[in-house]
Amino acid sequence: xxxxxxxxxxxxxxxDESPGSDESTPEARSPSDELSDNESFxxxxxxxxxxxxxxxxxxxxxxVGVFEQSDETATIGSPFVLLRDNRGRCVIIWIGRFEAFAxxxxxxxxxAERPLTHDLLRNVTERxxxxxxxxxxxxxxxxxxxxxVWLTHNGSAISIDARPSDAIALAVRSxxxxxxxxxxxxxxxxxxxxxxxxxx
Numbered sequence: 001x002x003x004x005x006x007x008x009x010x011x012x013x014x015x016d017e018s019p020g021s022d023e024s025t026p027e028a029r030s031p032s033d034e035l036s037d038n039e040s041f042x043x044x045x046x047x048x049x050x051x052x053x054x055x056x057x058x059x060x061x062x063x064v065g066v067f068e069q070s071d072e073t074a075t076i077g078s079p080f081v082l083l084r085d086n087r088g089r090c091v092i093i094w095i096g097r098f099e100a101f102a103x104x105x106x107x108x109x110x111x112a113e114r115p116l117t118h119d120l121l122r123n124v125t126e127r128x129x130x131x132x133x134x135x136x137x138x139x140x141x142x143x144x145x146x147x148x149v150w151l152t153h154n155g156s157a158i159s160i161d162a163r164p165s166d167a168i169a170l171a172v173r174s175x176x177x178x179x180x181x182x183x184x185x186x187x188x189x190x191x192x193x194x195x196x197x198x199x200x
Contacts, residue, residue, distance in 0.1 A: 058136055058179035061085045063168060065107060066100045081168060082195060083137075083180060089189035091180060093137075093145050099165035106172030118169040125174075129153060132174040135167040140184045 061083040068077030079100035080092045095103075102118045115123060125132060130153040139146040147164040150157060162170075171178050180189075 057182045058138075059085045059087075059182055059185055061091070061178050061180050063103070063107065063172060063178055064090070066095075066104045068100075081165065083178065084192055085180065085185060085189070088192050089185055090192040090195045091137075091185065091188045091190075092195060093164050095165035099163075099169055102169040103165065103172060106169055118166065118173055121170055122173045125151065130158070132170060132176045133157075134177045134179055135162070135164075135171045137164050137167075137178075137180040137184055139181075140187055145184070145188075 062085075064082040064084050066079055066081050068079050070077040078094060079097055080094045081100070081103055083091045083093070102116060105112070105116075106118070112119065122132070130151045133150045133152050135147055135149050137145055137147045145164045147162050147167040149160045149162050149167050149170060151160065152158070168178060
């Protein structure tokens with residue numbers, strides 16, 4: 001398998017341009033999660049606006065699965081999620097181990113004994129009468145991917161800023177489509193032959 005490029009979810013380099021900006025304290029994670037789980041998201045980035053037609057520059061992608069890249073020096077593999085569009089272009093996004101587990105269980109339709117974080121998010125959304133319409137990976141800044149979760153509620157569209165890993169974990173549970181904007185595909189996409197998943 002060709003070594004994938006180091007595009008990932010991580011520290012927001014745009015924050016470095018404005019020193020002194022407030023940053024939320026990350027959740028406590030195990031040491032293994034710290035390998036690549038330094039993702040960022042803006043909890044207050046919620047917008048309500050009238051329902052609009054989908055942006056035609058968004059390309060629907062298939063969530064192929066979650067895989068790990070390992071080498072001889074690493075004791076723990078680095079997980080990533082692999083996305084593929086209908087033109088044979090693939091994008092990999094490096095994610096944390098907890099999010100990798102959440103995406104995998106969602107893809108395999110496995111239910112935990114008690115609701116996990118992304119199960120809770122889906123349940124709360126449904127109980128409030130909202131519908132997860134789609135998630136969109138809509139930006140790539142440096143090596144950091146960004147995404148939005150699009151909901152509909154009472155005839156209005158709501159967009160919520162999210163890490164791609166969390167958005168995808170929610171999407172596979174809500175059975176909603178996943179999109180990547182063309183600009184991101186052009187920058188980060190590579191022929192899927194370069195990303196042959198390791199045999200299980």
